[in-house]
Amino acid sequence: MQTRPLGDTGHDSTVMTFGAIALNWLEQEGANQLVEHVLDYGVNHFDVAPEYGDAELKLGPKLRQHREEIFLGCKTQERTYEGAWRKLERSLNRLGVDAIDLYQVHGLEYDEELDAITGDDGALAAFREAKEQGLIDHIGLTSHGDPGLILDALDRVDDLESLMFPLNPVVAGKDDDEYDYEAVLARADEKNVGTLGIKAFAGGSWPPTDELPESDRPFANWYRPVTAPDEVRERFDFAAAQGLTSVVSAGDPKLVTMILEAAADYDGMDEAAQRSLIERVRHDDSPVPEQLHH
Amino acid sequence: MDVPQTVTVALDDRPVAGRRCLEAGAGAGNATAGLLANGAARVYAVTNDRDHARTTRRRVGRDDGDGSDGDDGVDESDGDRLAVLEADLRAVPLPDDSVGVITAHGLCNVLDPASLSAVAEEFSRVASPGAQLVVDDYDPLPDGAAIGGLFAVENAASELARGRPALTFYPAAFLRRFFAGHGWEFERERTLLEPVPWTESHVSAHGDRAVSMAKEHPGEPCDALAATARRLATDIGSESVGRMYGLAFRFPE
Ligand SMILES: NC(=O)c1ccc[n+]([C@@H]2O[C@H](COP(=O)([O-])OP(=O)(O)OC[C@H]3O[C@@H](n4cnc5c(N)ncnc54)[C@H](OP(=O)(O)O)[C@@H]3O)[C@@H](O)[C@H]2O)c1
Ligand SMILES: C[S@@+](CC[C@H](N)C(=O)[O-])C[C@H]1O[C@@H](n2cnc3c(N)ncnc32)[C@H](O)[C@@H]1O
Numbered sequence: 002m003q004t005r006p007l008g009d010t011g012h013d014s015t016v017m018t019f020g021a022i023a024l025n026w027l028e029q030e031g032a033n034q035l036v037e038h039v040l041d042y043g044v045n046h047f048d049v050a051p052e053y054g055d056a057e058l059k060l061g062p063k064l065r066q067h068r069e070e071i072f073l074g075c076k077t078q079e080r081t082y083e084g085a086w087r088k089l090e091r092s093l094n095r096l097g098v099d100a101i102d103l104y105q106v107h108g109l110e111y112d113e114e115l116d117a118i119t120g121d122d123g124a125l126a127a128f129r130e131a132k133e134q135g136l137i138d139h140i141g142l143t144s145h146g147d148p149g150l151i152l153d154a155l156d157r158v159d160d161l162e163s164l165m166f167p168l169n170p171v172v173a174g175k176d177d178d179e180y181d182y183e184a185v186l187a188r189a190d191e192k193n194v195g196t197l198g199i200k201a202f203a204g205g206s207w208p209p210t211d212e213l214p215e216s217d218r219p220f221a222n223w224y225r226p227v228t229a230p231d232e233v234r235e236r237f238d239f240a241a242a243q244g245l246t247s248v249v250s251a252g253d254p255k256l257v258t259m260i261l262e263a264a265a266d267y268d269g270m271d272e273a274a275q276r277s278l279i280e281r282v283r284h285d286d287s288p289v290p291e292q293l294h295h
Numbered sequence: 296m297d298v299p300q301t302v303t304v305a306l307d308d309r310p311v312a313g314r315r316c317l318e319a320g321a322g323a324g325n326a327t328a329g330l331l332a333n334g335a336a337r338v339y340a341v342t343n344d345r346d347h348a349r350t351t352r353r354r355v356g357r358d359d360g361d362g363s364d365g366d367d368g369v370d371e372s373d374g375d376r377l378a379v380l381e382a383d384l385r386a387v388p389l390p391d392d393s394v395g396v397i398t399a400h401g402l403c404n405v406l407d408p409a410s411l412s413a414v415a416e417e418f419s420r421v422a423s424p425g426a427q428l429v430v431d432d433y434d435p436l437p438d439g440a441a442i443g444g445l446f447a448v449e450n451a452a453s454e455l456a457r458g459r460p461a462l463t464f465y466p467a468a469f470l471r472r473f474f475a476g477h478g479w480e481f482e483r484e485r486t487l488l489e490p491v492p493w494t495e496s497h498v499s500a501h502g503d504r505a506v507s508m509a510k511e512h513p514g515e516p517c518d519a520l521a522a523t524a525r526r527l528a529t530d531i532g533s534e535s536v537g538r539m540y541g542l543a544f545r546f547p548e
Contacts (some may be wrong), residue, residue, distance in 0.1 A: 176297045273489040276300040281492030295301050295488060
């Protein structure tokens with residue numbers, strides 16, 4: 002599988018990152034098998050978080066067995082110094098490892114949170130101490146929030162080495178600033194900060210729960226994912242072709258093999274085909290019913 | 296509104312800023328939005344279809360100018376830059392030598408050869424020296440494209456009902472020579488989409504059009520065409536096939 006430099010970290014990440022949230026939906030034995038399966042494809046970057054149910058615990062055994070082959074990303078939603086230290090120690094315990102390669106501020110959403118993490122008593126102070134102590138190697142940030150906020154974070158946090166944010170053809174087809182994750186990608190590239198793409202496989206939202214109760218959804222994703230192999234492949238190719246360092250696999254284990262196959266076969270996507278995909282999904286939720294032209 | 300990538304790419308190497316533009320065949324307002332986003336001094340968006348004129352005002356007028364919703368039927372409610380004109384492109388209601396950019400985005404395929412010739416005459420008349428012409432359209436579909444069957448039925452219904460085809464896919468090389476013959480210097484060709492995504496909404500809209508034209512001409516062959524159009528539209532669902540190209544020309548000084 003292709004690898005790309007993750008910003009200035011010195012690590013070359015595979016073009017697919019394994020979203021270990023998928024392990025949460027499996028028993029331990031199945032989780033072990035899935036990790037072996039992912040490693041068989043050569044994937045070398047894993048992403049997990051304490052919020053993903055049991056995923057940290059279920060990743061633990063195989064992570065420890067293959068520690069050298071895996072660049073491990075983990076996260077915390079804590080915004081304070083104390084909270085971040087506590088969560089980091091908890092994650093190290095649950096994962097059963099001495100150090101985390103990439104520790105990320107998880108799910109930044111509001112300006113006040115950016116103020117909080119960068120303050121004297123903020124989470125980043127804990128991150129930096131942990132880095133000095135060798136408990137983490139690199140600092141990152143994740144957000145599905147406002148691109149403007151992510152850009153601010155990029156400006157204000159000097160030692161940020163990676164960003165994780167949404168990128169897919171639906172988002173790429175929208176011009177408003179609130180969807181301008183392409184600007185985030187461009188600025189991150191300028192600053193040589195690594196970029197990890199999420200929501201690459203999002204097809205749309207689920208129907209309202211009175212039409213389809215949550216317990217009847219056929220996939221464990223927050224959104225309705227694309228599920229046909231060709232569509233999964235196109236979505237992967239699109240995200241990888243935008244120039245992200247790596248594309249994070251979707252949260253449902255049923256989709257993982259299709260994504261691995263797409264990632265293993267990835268060899269670029271030409272621009273006319275990228276536009277074709279943007280146009281197709283734009284029409285899928287077009288406000289104009291009888292739009293005859295592209 | 297979001298400017299489609301096809302329009303963005305078709306215009307991104309063209310000098311639009313500060314120019315007066317003719318958007319020939321306003322349709323959904325996509326190219327109109329692109330011209331305005333690129334800083335056109337003024338856009339005359341011309342269509343002979345009242346619904347399309349309304350759609351263009353509603354979708355594009357809303358984002359431009361003074362924030363009025365543009366749906367009040369007054370042509371120039373959108374600040375100073377957009378005028379939606381309901382008129383026939385075979386007799387463009389603009390003076391000679393009056394525009395610096397002409398866009399025909401997805402227009403030629405809805406013009407039969409006779410109309411295409413008449414429209415091209417008008418483009419040459421209204422273009423000022425140094426004007427740009429942007430022609431974006433579809434190559435003929437490859438053999439075996441399922442949607443080709445639906446377009447064939449649509450054309451058959453149109454021939455019976457109106458005596459001309461509904462759709463003609465002119466090859467890029469054909470339009471290139473054709474506009475050269477009308478005095479335009481060819482500048483470049485781009486691939487805008489490959490494959491072309493004929494989505495469910497496109498397919499069902501074409502199916503519906505075939506059915507409604509078939510109904511204009513009562514009788515057995517047209518009943519059969521309508522039924523075939525319905526069946527094909529359902530069977531096809533959606534299909535990604537073919538190529539959309541973008542040509543650019545310049546009118547000599
Ligand atoms: N607190 C939890 O228990 C928790 C959290 C996330 C996901 N999940 C579960 O994991 C499943 C798979 O997630 P997925 O398919 O959405 O994502 P995915 O792309 O398949 O990957 C999982 C990502 O979903 C994101 N996510 C979490 N909350 C979200 C929200 N409210 N809106 C949008 N995205 C959100 C998470 O990102 P971030 O980690 O950056 O938030 C996570 O990385 C979901 O069905 C959900 O049940 C549970
Ligand atoms: C498919 S649409 C073009 C899409 C449009 N350019 C856009 O960017 O959204 C074709 C348009 O050309 C118009 N048209 C076709 N023949 C015409 C004619 N002879 N005179 C004026 N408008 C015409 C149709 O009514 C329709 O609005």
